[in-house]
Amino acid sequence: MIFEKETSASLVAYRLMNQHAVSVDIKILTICPTMDLIAACTVNGDVWVARWFTALEKNWTLPSFKYQNEKVETITWRPDGRVLAIGYSSGIIRLFNVDTSDMIHELSRKSMGDDARADSAPIMFLCWEQDSVNFDSETNLYENVYSIEKYLPRLSTLPNSKMSKVLGCSYNKAEHETDDDCNTTTDLLIAGDEHGNLHLSVYGIYNLEPISLSKQMNRKNVQILNTAASLDLSTIALLLKSDDLNPASQPSSDTNMTMTCYTIALFNTGWLHTNKQQIRVLSQRYTTIKFLISYIAEGLRQMETEYKHMKDSEAAHTEPFKGVAEKNEDFWKSQRLPEPTLSVEYCRLLATGRPSAMLAQFVEKHSTKRAIKDWENKGIKSLELIRELIHDYIRPACEKLLLQLSALVGYSKWPQKFGELGLEEQSIHSCVILTGRLIKRLEELLLAINEERVKFKDFHEWLQIEFDCIVTTERTSAAPAPTNINVERIASYLRHSLNKDVFREFFVRNESATISLSQFDFSLDRQQSSTSLPSRVAYPYDFIRTQEYDNESLALQCFIEELAKRCDDVSSSTAHYVAASVSLREYWDFFAEMGDVDESSEDEKMRLTDMRITNETTMNHLYVAFYSRNVSTSEPKCFIWRTCLASSDTPTPCEISTVNLKNPVNETEFLQVKGLRFFDDERLDLLVCGIDEKGMELHYFGEMKYQESPFAKHTMSPAIANILTASSQRNSPLLHNYCLITQFRPSHLVTNGLRGLVIILSENRRRMLIFDTNEEEEEEEENS
Numbered sequence: 001m002i003f004e005k006e007t008s009a010s011l012v013a014y015r016l017m018n019q020h021a022v023s024v025d026i027k028i029l030t031i032c033p034t035m036d037l038i039a040a041c042t043v044n045g046d047v048w049v050a051r052w053f054t055a056l057e058k059n060w061t062l063p064s065f066k067y068q069n070e071k072v073e074t075i076t077w078r079p080d081g082r083v084l085a086i087g088y089s090s091g092i093i094r095l096f097n098v099d100t101s102d103m104i105h106e107l108s109r110k111s112m113g114d115d116a117r118a119d120s121a122p123i124m125f126l127c128w129e130q131d132s133v134n135f136d137s138e139t140n141l142y143e144n145v146y147s148i149e150k151y152l153p154r155l156s157t158l159p160n161s162k163m164s165k166v167l168g169c170s171y172n173k174a175e176h177e178t179d180d181d182c183n184t185t186t187d188l189l190i191a192g193d194e195h196g197n198l199h200l201s202v203y204g205i206y207n208l209e210p211i212s213l214s215k216q217m218n219r220k221n222v223q224i225l226n227t228a229a230s231l232d233l234s235t236i237a238l239l240l241k242s243d244d245l246n247p248a249s250q251p252s253s254d255t256n257m258t259m260t261c262y263t264i265a266l267f268n269t270g271w272l273h274t275n276k277q278q279i280r281v282l283s284q285r286y287t288t289i290k291f292l293i294s295y296i297a298e299g300l301r302q303m304e305t306e307y308k309h310m311k312d313s314e315a316a317h318t319e320p321f322k323g324v325a326e327k328n329e330d331f332w333k334s335q336r337l338p339e340p341t342l343s344v345e346y347c348r349l350l351a352t353g354r355p356s357a358m359l360a361q362f363v364e365k366h367s368t369k370r371a372i373k374d375w376e377n378k379g380i381k382s383l384e385l386i387r388e389l390i391h392d393y394i395r396p397a398c399e400k401l402l403l404q405l406s407a408l409v410g411y412s413k414w415p416q417k418f419g420e421l422g423l424e425e426q427s428i429h430s431c432v433i434l435t436g437r438l439i440k441r442l443e444e445l446l447l448a449i450n451e452e453r454v455k456f457k458d459f460h461e462w463l464q465i466e467f468d469c470i471v472t473t474e475r476t477s478a479a480p481a482p483t484n485i486n487v488e489r490i491a492s493y494l495r496h497s498l499n500k501d502v503f504r505e506f507f508v509r510n511e512s513a514t515i516s517l518s519q520f521d522f523s524l525d526r527q528q529s530s531t532s533l534p535s536r537v538a539y540p541y542d543f544i545r546t547q548e549y550d551n552e553s554l555a556l557q558c559f560i561e562e563l564a565k566r567c568d569d570v571s572s573s574t575a576h577y578v579a580a581s582v583s584l585r586e587y588w589d590f591f592a593e594m595g596d597v598d599e600s601s602e603d604e605k606m607r608l609t610d611m612r613i614t615n616e617t618t619m620n621h622l623y624v625a626f627y628s629r630n631v632s633t634s635e636p637k638c639f640i641w642r643t644c645l646a647s648s649d650t651p652t653p654c655e656i657s658t659v660n661l662k663n664p665v666n667e668t669e670f671l672q673v674k675g676l677r678f679f680d681d682e683r684l685d686l687l688v689c690g691i692d693e694k695g696m697e698l699h700y701f702g703e704m705k706y707q708e709s710p711f712a713k714h715t716m717s718p719a720i721a722n723i724l725t726a727s728s729q730r731n732s733p734l735l736h737n738y739c740l741i742t743q744f745r746p747s748h749l750v751t752n753g754l755r756g757l758v759i760i761l762s763e764n765r766r767r768m769l770i771f772d773t774n775e776e777e778e779e780e781e782e783n784s
Helices: 138-143 147-149 164-176 211-215 276-318 319-329 329-336 343-351 356-366 369-412 424-473 485-497 555-580 775-784
Strands: 017-023 028-030 037-041 047-051 057-062 073-078 085-089 092-097 101-110 125-128 187-193 197-202 219-229 235-244 257-268 583-596 604-613 619-628 636-642 654-659 666-670 672-677 682-690 699-704 712-714 737-741 746-752 755-763 767-772
Touching: 028 073, 028 746, 028 755, 037 073, 073 654, 085 125, 092 125, 125 219, 187 219, 197 211, 197 276, 211 219, 211 235, 211 257, 211 583, 219 257, 219 356, 219 604, 235 604, 257 619, 276 319, 276 369, 276 555, 319 329, 319 356, 343 356, 343 424, 343 485, 356 424, 369 424, 424 485, 485 767, 583 619, 583 636, 604 672, 619 672, 666 682, 682 746, 699 746
Parallel strands: 672 746
Antiparallel strands: 017 767, 028 037, 037 047, 047 057, 073 085, 085 092, 092 101, 125 187, 187 197, 219 235, 235 257, 257 583, 604 619, 619 636, 636 654, 654 712, 672 682, 682 699, 699 737, 746 755, 755 767
């Protein structure tokens, strides 16, 4: 036993909860922070979520072919364990419901403007941080100003929609966030892409603009290795790997060498901290608005599908008449008659009661009574579905959207709280007007549908009767006309509807008719009369006077596209201001080395890093653990670095403690660290490998009480410097508690500080051990 004679280390029997084996190598493994679940990505690209407490029961699997040409790069859990975030090589982050595997939201990265590469850069790092400091009672004031939303019915799931579950789940969650009894904390999804850009998303849904770490730190090939956030989200610490661009640090002789730096960077989150209550409320509004617009757009797409079905059904009945007319072309040309159409022939039949030869030929050869009835049924069904979509789905969503936009209007008039967050009343005003115009356009479509349905029904009742008369040999002139047929409505249908595409203006966009950008920008009327206050248009606006807003009838899709664009501009304005307030406070290059740029072997070098911000009584500290082993060098390096997170912008002092890696039973050998993770504010968990006095290789899982380590102060400027040489005089013991791993050769360590769980993965990445290291729970069970 390597640590048997160490006075500072003690053998501990951690409770082995379970051990499992899988058939495919595991590439990524994570533990749910709140439930007995693990999420894994295999080398084949499949992602699965499983329960581990008894047998390894897979709840669901996301196959690799689900998203073709996209590779899973990283996985993280939302702090409540209900949502799984997956980062892909395409630069997209997808959020999945852990219970149902439904995709809740797809998060595309915002553009960097001049750097278009950021849109498709692979997501290499994900971390979901939560604000643990509850807001005061003032928070509910923002949310309850427009409490009428809580008394409106929830939106129904759109029928026959692949994305209906996604929209419904997302919207209902966003709607629930504004409840009085909901948790008043803020979630922040932190992501890093391959091109060194930092992406922040409030609740993992509301995107802020990307922050270029390469530009802020004058580095290239920046890669985020780890992150930590303070409890109030006022500070974000990043552990970065990058290449130095400083010419002074580059050797003049070696052009094939580069300086690789490991850097700790502290960012002040700016308004994410000082205005987090307002940002939380705005992000909820923006999220709800985005889901409502997606919901409305999906409803309009379904309406357009029914419109096309209706057109196809009519064309299937009327198109064969063109062939009949072509066969009789000589006849109607010799009589100098205009080219016959089916509507004209039906009008002649309606007026005279006798079909023409061409109409009789068409009915006998190309039409049946069953086909006519099928045309009627499909047309009536499509009209009723479109009307149902408007009444039960799209119109209620538009009303909810108006309430959300009205709330933003109210916030824009509150400069004391929201004046710095980019809210402009005129921009929101234009969104309100567009929504109202969309509602008005839907009302126009409803009126057209109601009128068309009656005429369509009467026409088909008349056509069914006339069909029997056409196919019979004789029809007496004295035969009475049906009394329940409205000739006027039938004539109107034949003249204006048959083969006329009466709904075209609602579903087919007119390229020449566009919504002018300045058309909805209304300036406030500040003409003073008897008062000095400017007069504003009252909310809600009068949507009936549409002639003030547009002069042409536009397709419904034009309105929703323009509305989506303008609402995105409103939310992007806030995202820009908030992201611009995030500033680099200071950074330290705590480790650097020269390396061959062509060297890509991971076996030759191994580095393990982790970081954590501790919440201590007097002040908060940032801890960073680092281990580096290079086969070409004899001595590996392992140390713990910390600094105080003071509120001032002055440079903060740094401290370091070097970890003793010498083998207690063989002073000439150094122990290898295979896994390194901060467990909580007191423990650092490690996987250690060494050779005992008999020459046998032993593997240990243990813990270090890192706050008790002997730290030495040092001063370090933000420049390349190796600080270990000056700080290696005071060594910290490697392990305080440990246990021997005999089941397999371990290679990877996964921790879960919230529930005291640790997973150790085997070297072949197909076996795992799950330990419960919570000593308090064990003592309670023994006492009971």
